[in-house]
Amino acid sequence: MFEPLDPVLHSQLRLAIMSLLVGMESAEFTYLLEKTGATKGNLSIQLSRLKEEGYIDIKKSFRNNYPLTSCSITKKGARAFENYVKALSGYLSGEKGSSPD
């Protein structure tokens, strides 16, 4: 009934990042920063974690002389997100069972 929740995704910020990325080709650091409302430090760390896990790709380049960090979800990441949502739904249903007492 309570399948274990992927600890990588069971994080407010990482989940928000994945939720955004799953719906678009790619997103920039500053865009994620604004949409999630996170601090830069936290965002930086959680992006690294997601990349380390193979859930996203990170492409670093320059635009107008400034660094530009672009993130996109991987197949693996998309699958993990889907599984997480599925597993989580088991926790949210508020099961109507008979009282065990």
Place this chain on the structure above:
Amino acid sequence: MFEPLDPVLHSQLRLAIMSLLVGMESAEFTYLLEKTGATKGNLSIQLSRLKEEGYIDIKKSFRNNYPLTSCSITKKGARAFENYVKALSGYLSGEKGSSPD
């Protein structure tokens, strides 16, 4: 879009406990132990945390000479659970927006 998630409920075990309790009058320690698959120590601590937060009531008594811990959800806890589910749904939808790049 990404409302903050109640940190008290954003915990695998605490969420599982609440999910069970929301569907029944009350549940015993050993029942929760079996249903959640948690260790006794972890369960004990997370129950204390939920009580401390006013999300559950804990009634200690004896049955057949053995200690018996019974837990039930409070109004406040039920509301918090509902709110958590609502807030979380904002993270799971996989928004289809135009790519910002």
Place this chain on the structure above:
DNA sequence: AAAACATGTTTATAATATAAACCAAATATA
């Protein structure tokens, strides 16, 4: 009486999330 069981709690440790401080380069300003 000794060993094993029931029902938890407390303590110690490892992992996480977060904010704060830092850094390097680019641009604006005095």
Place this chain on the structure above:
DNA sequence: TATATTTGGTTTATATTATAAACATGTTTT
């Protein structure tokens, strides 16, 4: 031309969490 500010991040430090392991207290069995 200094110097101050902005951009776009990374690193470090700290507080919180989750978890397992050890402990406690009494009960039942042999």
